[in-house]
Amino acid sequence: MQFCVAILLLISSSVSAQKFIDKQGIITFEASEEAFEPVKATNSSVTMILNTETNEIAALALMKGFRFRNSLMEEHFNENYIESETYPKAKFIGRLLDFNYSSLSDSDTSVVVDGKIVLRGKEKQIRTTLNTKKSNGSIILQGSFKVTPADFDIEIPSIVRKKIANEIIVTLNFKLDAK
Amino acid sequence: MKKKRLIFIALFLSIIAALAVYNYVFNAKHRDIAKEEAAVAMSAAEISNLFKTDESTATTNYLDQVVQLTGRITSIEDGQIVLDDGAQISFINPIDVSKYSQGKTLEIKGRCVGYDELLELVKIDQSTLIKN
Numbered sequence A: 001m002q003f004c005v006a007i008l009l010l011i012s013s014s015v016s017a018q019k020f021i022d023k024q025g026i027i028t029f030e031a032s033e034e035a036f037e038p039v040k041a042t043n044s045s046v047t048m049i050l051n052t053e054t055n056e057i058a059a060l061a062l063m064k065g066f067r068f069r070n071s072l073m074e075e076h077f078n079e080n081y082i083e084s085e086t087y088p089k090a091k092f093i094g095r096l097l098d099f100n101y102s103s104l105s106d107s108d109t110s111v112v113v114d115g116k117i118v119l120r121g122k123e124k125q126i127r128t129t130l131n132t133k134k135s136n137g138s139i140i141l142q143g144s145f146k147v148t149p150a151d152f153d154i155e156i157p158s159i160v161r162k163k164i165a166n167e168i169i170v171t172l173n174f175k176l177d178a179k
Numbered sequence B: 001m002k003k004k005r006l007i008f009i010a011l012f013l014s015i016i017a018a019l020a021v022y023n024y025v026f027n028a029k030h031r032d033i034a035k036e037e038a039a040v041a042m043s044a045a046e047i048s049n050l051f052k053t054d055e056s057t058a059t060t061n062y063l064d065q066v067v068q069l070t071g072r073i074t075s076i077e078d079g080q081i082v083l084d085d086g087a088q089i090s091f092i093n094p095i096d097v098s099k100y101s102q103g104k105t106l107e108i109k110g111r112c113v114g115y116d117e118l119l120e121l122v123k124i125d126q127s128t129l130i131k132n
Helices: A002-016 A071-081 A158-163 B002-026 B044-053 B055-062
Strands: A019-032 A040-051 A056-062 A089-097 A109-119 A122-135 A138-147 A164-178 B040-043 B066-077 B080-083 B087-091 B105-116 B121-131
Touching: A040 A071, A040 A138, A040 A164, A040 B087, A040 B121, A056 B105, A089 A122, A158 A164, B040 B044, B044 B055, B044 B066, B044 B087, B044 B105, B044 B121, B055 B105, B066 B087, B066 B121, B080 B105, B087 B105
Parallel strands: B040 B066, B087 B121
Antiparallel strands: A019 A040, A019 A164, A040 A056, A056 A089, A089 A109, A109 A122, A122 A138, A138 A164, B066 B080, B066 B105, B080 B087, B105 B121
8 A cells, every 4th residue: 555655746846846748849930910911920830848847847949930921021030130140049047837737638727927038138028918728638728919129129110110010920839749 | 225125134133133132131941950061069968067067157168069979879769869868869851660669779870959957958949860
């Protein structure tokens, strides 16, 4: 009996210490202005790691992985705005607040994520609410938040200022599997 | 009369030329990685080691370059393959992952997107299969 309890404890503790990983998370950002060509790009190879014991979360997106429909826009994004040769990645480090993996259900519940985005050598504190649910053992994390180019010292030249929105909407979609 | 027609034709041609230039600059096609010659060929383990030991030099050398990589399949998931536990490969056209098994050797050509230090993986996108 005691042996069984010990084993059960061992199993449950190893389960709660699990890391959940997504290697193919999707981040889309959009800074479109009406009447102009959409300024929108998607990266479908974003990494996220969630530790369900500490609720710590880390994400990493490679800038060259953002694909635009317009190749010239992609070039400008990489060369003039993000400078992806010098700053090849964006990182997020933070934690999920009041998140409990074991009480996660099949229906969406909101969860507050708090942390910082590191991009172009600049840090930006961010706190936003996302949706989360459990699906076939995976954790789904979805939602969106807003940033501005000024948050990361990105200067938009006046000639294109009308074509790029002041607020950039960042949408994310992750499916984290137990590892 | 003849002069007028000449001016008209010249005007017409210059408009066409302007449109062509505009189209060339603003609607340029994306790079076709599958058709580009690989800048370098090595094993997946090698490129991952280069990034692991000196990320900034490797970034200068290989970021956005077309690379040809050979490696053993160490993981397969959702249309992506990891070679030598060091390079995560995603393909231009979705591949049928059920055709591949772990331990098999694969040769691919794709674009180096950079280094993911969370998972210690070099990410390669827009890949095509060369040999399997």
